[in-house]
Amino acid sequence: MPEPLAPRIRAARSADAEALALVDRLTWSPLHAVMPEPQPPYSPFFDERHVPEDYLVAETDDRVVGYVRLARPTSLACNAHVRQIQGLAVLDEGRGRGVGRALIRAVLDEARRQGARRITLRVLGHNTPARKLYESEGFVVEGVLPQEFLLDGEYVDDVFMGRPL
Numbered sequence: 001m002p003e004p005l006a007p008r009i010r011a012a013r014s015a016d017a018e019a020l021a022l023v024d025r026l027t028w029s030p031l032h033a034v035m036p037e038p039q040p041p042y043s044p045f046f047d048e049r050h051v052p053e054d055y056l057v058a059e060t061d062d063r064v065v066g067y068v069r070l071a072r073p074t075s076l077a078c079n080a081h082v083r084q085i086q087g088l089a090v091l092d093e094g095r096g097r098g099v100g101r102a103l104i105r106a107v108l109d110e111a112r113r114q115g116a117r118r119i120t121l122r123v124l125g126h127n128t129p130a131r132k133l134y135e136s137e138g139f140v141v142e143g144v145l146p147q148e149f150l151l152d153g154e155y156v157d158d159v160f161m162g163r164p165l
Contacts, residue, residue, distance in 0.1 A: 007065065007099045009106040012055035014046065019064040020055070021045040027089040030151045032127050056106050058090070058099045066090035068103040070110055073120060083111040085121035088130070100130075104137045112165050119165055124149070125157030138163045 012020065021042060028037050046052055050069070058066040069087035073079060085107060090099045111119045121139065123130050139161040147155035 007058040007060050007094065007097075007102045009056055009058055009102055012052040012057045012067065014052050016052065016055075016057055016064060017045040020057070020067055023064060023067060023089050023091055026091060032124055032130060034124070034149050034151065054086075056103060056110060058094065058103050060094065060097075060099070065094035066099045066103055068107045070107050070114075081115070081117045083114065083116040083119050085119065100133055101137065104133065108137070108165060116165055118162060120160065120162040123159050123161060124151075125159050126154075131159065131161075134161055 021044075024045065025038050025042070054069050054071050056068050056070070057064055066089055067087070068085060070083050071086045073082055073084040085104075088100065088103060090103070094100075108119065120142075121134065123134065125131075125144065140163065141159055142162045143160040145158040145160075148158035149156045
């Protein structure tokens with residue numbers, strides 16, 4: 001069987017909204033989501049706070065298989081040198097094939113291109129696969145909010161990670 005093609009990472013476009021919304025719905029899990037499971041009628045993927053320019057999209061065989069969202073953590077001028085990953089999702093078909101890693105590496109490059117000196121993210125404490133991926137790409141735990149969320153009857157830590165660029 002031939003090796004799967006490396007994902008192509010590109011900037012999101014408005015036309016990606018439906019495909020990205022589908023990725024969101026198909027990947028929803030209490031392993032990484034603090035919001036309730038999406039139910040119809042679904043909200044639009046893009047809105048005034050979530051614009052296409054904030055997203056990078058992973059494609060394999062011209063099909064969207066994942067995305068990452070990069071944003072400023074605050075609107076403060078004194079914090080303008082920091083970017084934050086505010087969402088990462090990969091369809092099952094892209095897991096274990098380097099899609100998540102390709103998105104992380106691309107978002108690090110994009111943050112640097114934007115002039116950032118540092119990048120942060122938040123991840124649920126019980127999301128071991130994501131934490132291992134982030135650690136393998138140079139992120140370190142910088143803080144923990146113990147039992148910050150109650151998900152499926154379990155208290156879960158909110159882990160803050162970061163790294164220099």
